[in-house]
Amino acid sequence: MAQKRSIFEEVATDEKPKAAPQGGLIEKGRGGARKGIRAWLIVIFALVMAMIAVGGLTRLTDSGLSITEWKPVTGAIPPMSEADWTSEFEKYQQIPEYQLQNEGMSLSEFKSIYWWEWGHRFLGRFIGLVWAVGYIGFAVARKVPTGWHKRLIFIGALGGLQGAIGWWMVSSGLVGERLDVASYRLATHLGLAFIILGFIAWYVFLLGRTEGELMQARRSKDAKLYGLSTGMLHLAFLQILLGALVAGIDAGRGYTDWPLMGGQVLPPDPFYITPAWRNFFENPALVQFIHRMVGYLLFIFGIVAWLKGRKSANKATVGAFNLMFALLFLQVVLGIVTLLHGAPLALGLSHQVGAVALFVAISRARFLSNYPKPQSVRAA
Template sequence: MTQISATPTEQQLRGEMDTARRNRRQIRTWLWVVVFTLFALVLVGGATRLTESGLSITQWKPIHGVIPPLNDAEWQEEFALYKQIPQYSQLNSDMTVEGFKSIFWWEWAHRLLARSIGMVFALPLAWFWLRGKVETGLKLPLVGILALGGFQGFIGWWMVSSGLADRTEVSQYRLATHLVIACLIFASCVWIARGLSPHSNDKPPASCSKTMAAAIAIMALFQIYLGALVAGLDAGLSYNTWPLMDGAVVPSDLFIQQPAWINIFENPKTVQFIHRCGAYVLFAMVFVHMLYSLARGAGTTHARRSVLLFVLVTLQASIGIVTLLMQVPVVWGVAHQGGALIVLGFALAHWRGFIGEYPWEMRIKERQ
């Protein structure tokens, strides 16, 4: 039997589909590189906070600030600027230039990496755009991420400026805002990259599976916000016992400040307790989601991912407990922050898996 060859129109459509797949693969790879770079940035940011290095650079120089001090005179000049802020006079008045260098390099690396991410995102986006590789439905979201990244630079300086006049550390409110925006940029890149990836054809274990996955991802982000408040108040340096806190399941004096709501944001004891409770809630949500997925859809891709998500959350909870018991050493504190991002990223990818791949703008017509 003679095989009927494809018509030119069908050949053209197949070629266009192959091109579209290749474009998606390239954009997806680029976005995962951005995600990895953002992950590294958040880790360096966490180390900068834990080493109390964030106020070592007292000026915002988006361009000139790329170049660090290159000689003794420039180091003395930078150190003199640091001596003018309360953190030096109240906490580090015995610091030498060599000691100042140790905190300067953390903040400088954090800012340099932040600037680099702008280039890692903007330049490839421009190249993909000019080459016609960006699908119409992705243009606005990608531009939105770029704009949010630019806004994050302003938020970073807004955060640092809160500790240059009347405080010895940055405002916990601004620190939490800065971290949450970083997580939103991270989450957006994960969401788009996952949407450009092939998806399983397995059906959700239950009608509520997608809703449960969405709730878990949102709770993971909220838990990161609570963790930022803990970090901003140095709340992890006290009440370093578990499972009891201050000798009780529910400690006293949680609402000692007035008005009562202010304790949620400014009382270190209350903030740490709420963060603990948030961890318990997230753990319970993931555990129930896993059991439900295994009961309704054992063997499916979604069920297997629910198990992996539970493992990640369990590991993250364990790291959090160790970090607390050890009074937040830098290595464990950074590991805990990194673990939070991994949980958030996987929870988002798991949620996105229930929605399916982005619809193709070009589809091959089935042959009659």
């Protein structure tokens, strides 16, 4: 017969206590080395920015055709002896740029332009090395977050494609009677550089938060601001391509008056080249005119986006649109000043770097429209 027990007696049990539910399950298996990969991508981002700046200097100093061969591996070693320098100089003397423009150039003058192009190519190789070492290291250590392998490989593939397009661009200036690389190939090369920069920036923004935080932020997405900033990003990219066409044919040094061109709205003889479509790529007056018009359109578009962005209930988003418009205004002023002074080296390079800063600022405003930062009710 079972004994009676006091109601105050503890009852023993073999059952183990259930584990308390743990939060953050959405992050399980997804985290990886988000901070480490983000830092690595920021380094690559800075290197790509430097690459764009060096590329601009290479173009502005007419150094891009000084190396007439594409040797992805052995080309990393510069000339080491006087005989090597003489050999490189003799190769340069065979191309149209030397024969039609730089005939009589001394070896020391050749060395100065050679180093710019060699530095540009070496920096490209170094970026590829930083990407490869970083990706392989994170992959072997199994620290790549879930879903990020394809993204990181995509960046590396774009970098490899950029190297091939770079040679495709240079090769256009080595034959015929062309004194520079083809402007549309230069625009393709610069455009891909900005695409790479844009994707890296977006990935850096994403890695700044956990997957759970991103999913939560996505619920507060401002679709209208996201659409406006996306449209502005595309228009800014078009303007960057037009800027490359301007640089490719030195169109910024033809008409240095503003707001008119040669005393009139539309420059004289805008379609003197036949067939007519070539004028949009090779006519300095028409290319500069289009670059100006798209610049005005971008500025107006930017004002509309900024006014909408200022009405956001999120302080971080408002700040992003304020920064975007400030850089846009600065870039417009810098463009006008560069034009009025005939696009000297320092101003031309500053204008190009300003384009990078503006492009990234637009991308950040777009990101915060899609993934608003959390804030307290008081802050809102």
